Amino acid sequence: MFVIDDDHSVRKALGRLLRAAGYQFELLEAAEAYLACPPPQPPACLLLDIRMPGMNGLELQRAIEGTPMELPIVFITGHADEELLQSLSRRTVNVLYKPLDDVALLAAIDAALAQSVES
Numbered sequence: 001m002f003v004i005d006d007d008h009s010v011r012k013a014l015g016r017l018l019r020a021a022g023y024q025f026e027l028l029e030a031a032e033a034y035l036a037c038p039p040p041q042p043p044a045c046l047l048l049d050i051r052m053p054g055m056n057g058l059e060l061q062r063a064i065e066g067t068p069m070e071l072p073i074v075f076i077t078g079h080a081d082e083e084l085l086q087s088l089s090r091r092t093v094n095v096l097y098k099p100l101d102d103v104a105l106l107a108a109i110d111a112a113l114a115q116s117v118e119s
Helices: 008-020 031-035 057-064 082-087 102-118
Strands: 002-004 026-028 046-049 073-077 092-097
Touching (some): 002 031, 008 026, 046 102, 073 102
Parallel strands (some): 002 046, 046 073, 073 092
16 A cells, blocks of 8 residues: 655554554655556555645546556545546545544545455
8 A cells, every 4th residue: 555645644644544554555745656657456445635746646646547557545634625536547446535534534544445456
């Protein structure tokens, strides 16, 4: 699993939660950093912030669509808008709003990991 968020405190908190839940993950501060990674092996997913400087989450989603880098996505955001909801790809498992609910987040991650194995 890849956690991509430009906010250091969010990455740190998510890392603690995921570690406690027993997940293997990599924390990245920018979408461009994910593009530099080798193609992931299932089960894997993206926990992806939408609004980031540089390439944002929706731009990353479009950039990886149809490539070996494409994974199921759980978007996280502090801002809800209609454009966002209309821009989501078929690989979007869920959109969660900050502050995140741990139970809902872990359930969304489990669904995304299951989807990555099925595809």
